[in-house]
Amino acid sequence: MTLPTRIKRFSVLDRLSHVFLILTFLLQTATGFSRLYVTTVWGKKVNTLFGGYDTSLVIHEWTGMVMMVGFVLHSIYLLTRVDWRAPVKSIFGPDSLVPNLTDARQFGQRLRWFFGLGPLPGFNRWSYWEKFDYWAVYWGLPLLAVTGVMLMYPLSTSRFLPGWSLNIAALLHRAEAILAVTYIFIVHFFIGHLRPSSFPMNEAMFSGSVPMEEAIEEKPAWVQRLKEEGKLESARSAAPSLWYRRLYFMFGYAALIFGVYMLINGIMHARQISLH
Amino acid sequence: MSRISGTLKIAILAAILAAGAIMLLPPPAAAQEEVASAIRRYKDREASTGYYEEFEVRPRRGRPFVEVPGVRAGVFPYSPSAAQVRNRYRLADSHMGIAFYKEKTCQTCHPEQAKDIHTVRANLTCRQCHGGEPIASIQYFNSPMNPVRKHAYICAKCHEGASASFASYIVHEPAAGSAKARTGFPVLYYAYWFMLVLLVGTLAFFIPHSLLVGLRELFNKKRTTNNDAADAH
Numbered sequence: 144m145t146l147p148t149r150i151k152r153f154s155v156l157d158r159l160s161h162v163f164l165i166l167t168f169l170l171q172t173a174t175g176f177s178r179l180y181v182t183t184v185w186g187k188k189v190n191t192l193f194g195g196y197d198t199s200l201v202i203h204e205w206t207g208m209v210m211m212v213g214f215v216l217h218s219i220y221l222l223t224r225v226d227w228r229a230p231v232k233s234i235f236g237p238d239s240l241v242p243n244l245t246d247a248r249q250f251g252q253r254l255r256w257f258f259g260l261g262p263l264p265g266f267n268r269w270s271y272w273e274k275f276d277y278w279a280v281y282w283g284l285p286l287l288a289v290t291g292v293m294l295m296y297p298l299s300t301s302r303f304l305p306g307w308s309l310n311i312a313a314l315l316h317r318a319e320a321i322l323a324v325t326y327i328f329i330v331h332f333f334i335g336h337l338r339p340s341s342f343p344m345n346e347a348m349f350s351g352s353v354p355m356e357e358a359i360e361e362k363p364a365w366v367q368r369l370k371e372e373g374k375l376e377s378a379r380s381a382a383p384s385l386w387y388r389r390l391y392f393m394f395g396y397a398a399l400i401f402g403v404y405m406l407i408n409g410i411m412h413a414r415q416i417s418l419h
Numbered sequence: 420m421s422r423i424s425g426t427l428k429i430a431i432l433a434a435i436l437a438a439g440a441i442m443l444l445p446p447p448a449a450a451q452e453e454v455a456s457a458i459r460r461y462k463d464r465e466a467s468t469g470y471y472e473e474f475e476v477r478p479r480r481g482r483p484f485v486e487v488p489g490v491r492a493g494v495f496p497y498s499p500s501a502a503q504v505r506n507r508y509r510l511a512d513s514h515m516g517i518a519f520y521k522e523k524t525c526q527t528c529h530p531e532q533a534k535d536i537h538t539v540r541a542n543l544t545c546r547q548c549h550g551g552e553p554i555a556s557i558q559y560f561n562s563p564m565n566p567v568r569k570h571a572y573i574c575a576k577c578h579e580g581a582s583a584s585f586a587s588y589i590v591h592e593p594a595a596g597s598a599k600a601r602t603g604f605p606v607l608y609y610a611y612w613f614m615l616v617l618l619v620g621t622l623a624f625f626i627p628h629s630l631l632v633g634l635r636e637l638f639n640k641k642r643t644t645n646n647d648a649a650d651a652h
Contacts, residue, residue, distance in 0.1 A: 182539060196540075257631045272628070279621075298578060301585035309588045311610050313536075314595055318614035322621065330625040338629070339636040417534060417594075 147379035149352045150369070160217060161348050164280070165398055167210045172324055172405055174203040179317065183412045204295055211288045237267040237368060240278070246271035267364040276331060283323045290316040324409070328402040336399055349391035352380035511561065512553030532591045548573050548590070 153161075173189060177199050180186025193199035226233035235243050248264075250271050255261035264270075269277075290312040293300045297309050335345045340361070347353045358366050369375045383391075514520045525545040526533040537543045548564075555562035563572035570586030578585065593600040595611035 257635055272625070275625075297588075298580055298582070298585055301582055301588070304584075306582075306585040306587035307589055307604070307606075310592050310604070310607055314607060314610055315614065318611070318618065322614065322618045325618070326621060326625070329622070330629055333629045333633070338633050417539075 146355055147375060148355050149380045149382055150355060150358055150366075150375065150378040151351060151380040152347045152353050152358075153351045155351065156220070158348060158351055160213070163213055164210075167206050167213070168323075168327065169398060169401055170206050171203060171210070171320075172402075174199045174206070175320055176324075176405055176409060178203070179320075180409070180412050180416055183415045185408050185412055186416075204291075207288065207291050207295075210284065214284050214288065237269075237364070240269055240274050242271065242274050242278075246274065265363045265367075266361060267368065268362060270362075272334070276334075279323070279326060283319055286319050287316060287323075290319070321409075324402075324406065328406040332399055332402060336395070344392060344395050346383070346388070346391070349395065350383040350388070352383070511555050511559055513556040513559075514554060535591050537590060547576075 174193050177186055177189035177193055178196065181190050181196055190196060190199055193202055233239060234241050237245075245267070249266060252261055252264035253271075256263050293304075293309060293312040294316060297306075300309065300312075335341065335348075336343060338345075340357075355366075366375070369378055529545075532545075533539075537548070538545070550563060555564065557564045557566075559565065563569070566583075566586070570581045570583045574581035574586045589604060589607075592607065593603050595607050596615070597608075600608040600611070
């Protein structure tokens with residue numbers, strides 16, 4: 144039996160969700176920053192691009208609603224992924240993104256590996272930082288959604304909560320947005336593009352599959368498990384076609400350049416604005 | 420007979436269901452109450468019309484002594500001579516007797532108050548909220564800015580239907596991380612520090628983490644890794 148040269152890592156739905164998140168997130172960054180920085184020259188320019196102070200807010204609000212729908216659909220999808228006959232095993236199992244004790248242990252191993260004191264941890268399907276990546280979005284999105292809706296309907300909100308909660312909502316919305324933007328545009332982009340083992344681009348999330356050597360090197364326990372469960376053959380996957388690779392390389396780099404542009408300008412102009 | 424008891428049963432069931440449905444409703448939040456009067460409570464919307472009875476405009480129980488907001492109130496919080504000191508927090512004209520007031524702009528004397536969203540982003544002028552001369556102190560009992568009627572007299576001019584709860588939004592919020600916010604607006608203060616610690620903590624963890632991964636991989640590229648698969652079980 145020959146080993147497959149590529150195995151499947153992400154389903155079409157996973158990849159579509161990722162592209163959906165990229166597009167909406169970048170749009171929210173652009174419209175949100177353009178309003179946050181509207182008192183600076185740069186912010187005004189970006190703001191004009193989106194039709195000015197009021198129109199950019201309309202775009203921001205609608206995109207936010209689309210994201211919320213996406214979040215709800217994704218959560219329903221998550222529930223369907225749990226094996227309800229053995230929920231505990233499947234929620235804390237190796238295919239799940241829920242953190243477990245193995246992650247803590249592997250983080251310890253990782254620390255030792257940094258300084259050459261031990262081997263690379265044999266990651267299973269998800270490593271601890273991939274899990275963090277996922278949960279950072281999963282908790283950030285509802286926080287932004289709730290505070291965003293509060294600011295969208297301040298009068299209705301003040302019927303249920305005291306009006307000063309709007310001060311808090313505005314602060315949390317901005318702070319969480321800045322946290323998400325810095326994390327994605329620094330850490331996530333570094334891991335996805337600049338890390339030596341994935342430079343120039345980690346293609347897994349776009350092509351949906353990874354080369355076998357890469358999987359063995361990075362996720363040995365996962366490959367091992369697929370082998371033991373006899374699932375390796377069904378995970379066999381074809382290499383992405385050339386046009387498709389071209390497409391997602393352009394897309395990925397456009398997103399990277401855009402993100403870095405936003406981040407650098409944001410940092411450059413940070414002193415000229417206040418959070419409120 | 421049995422038919423009557425049947426309808427009765429349905430009626431009782433419906434009553435129970437209705438009672439249950441009412442129980443499920445959220446209790447009225449403080450926000451839904453009208454702060455105007457200790458005697459009568461107006462509905463949310465009515466309050467926005469700006470109609471108030473005369474007695475509400477006077478200070479409650481007409482205390483004879485001047486108070487400073489936030490300072491402990493009592494029967495004799497001040498000595499009689501202290502009570503004669505002009506307290507700018509309760510004046511009909513808060514700028515009474517201030518020299519060169521006419522020659523200056525609001526921002527020169529109140530730089531902190533010129534940093535709010537309404538001024539910086541929405542380009543409002545101070546007077547669109549604080550009104551023409553004389554500018555009363557916020558707590559002055561006839562001031563349109565007085566918290567009992569601020570929503571109707573000020574906010575509702577632009578935010579149609581503004582309620583008293585809405586007007587408890589702090590227009591000139593203190594800088595979120597400052598000591599002033601800590602005493603004046605603790606929720607804002609702690610929300611700010613929580614988010615800041617989260618931001619700094621996340622970046623302080625993941626930036627070195629990513630860099631170390633990158634560096635290590637750069638020097639390790641050629642070396643084979645020890646794939647101890649059994650380790651992960």
